[in-house]
Amino acid sequence: MSSEPPGFELPLRLLLGFRVLIDDLHAELARQGHAGLRPMHGFVLQAIGPHGTTAAELGRRLGISKQAAGKTVDALERLGYLARGSDPRDARRKVVRLTPRGADCLERSARIFDDLRGRWADALGAERLTALEEDLRRMTPSNLFQLDVPGWFGGG
Template sequence: MLVDALHTELARQGHPDARPMHGFALQALGPDGATAAELGRRLGVSKQAAGKTVDALERLGYLERVTDAHDARRRVARRTERGVDLLRRSARIFDELRADWARTIGPGRLDELEDDLRRVTPADVWRIDVPGWFGAP
């Protein structure tokens, strides 16, 4: 429900092709970008799956492939302004939806719910859902 509402609003705001995996991948790239192999490790998927995701995000204009400044043999995928815009809008929309939940069930209960969810989530998961994941523009 939350993810559906987020993507409905993203579509309304100019990102109709955005999918949940796109947001995860764009976050996992980090502010400096990553190769497909690095992205695959960060997401816990194969290099081939990461490569397909990079291809799709490049077609949609959310990322670009560039030559690594430190190693000309490496191609790095990095966010475009459109990709950064998607992440910023996603964060803003998520905050609005979370505020709606807090108004509905109360801020204390929402905090407890989030604490409960953290307790049942493995501690060693790479965190791509924390504020500030996309860094400064």
């Protein structure tokens, strides 16, 4: 009998690690005034970026339909994180942009992730965490912000 864990455990443990970090992030964001956000919202805010984008382009970036992207934009607009406006270069195009509240959420998220990484370093040891990160970099694509995860999971 092998003492090694079964192969299916690795992706589940990686997913659980992701889930722990995202749940901790959202709990802290809620404490800091950003309650009501879901994990998908973070992908959307990142995909929109500092210059804004159209709903169609947002859907492509996330790997979801334009309609699914539009529904999520509607929800984030109601929550005050996004605003729609005309493209100054083409008045027929509607561009979605982060509001100051959306930008604040992304800035806070970055600081919270740094704090969470610090907690993991305290629990695992800084050297072990750094080695884990290096190993994951070696085993994963270099495109750090591959944002089509929602679509890949079947969310669109």
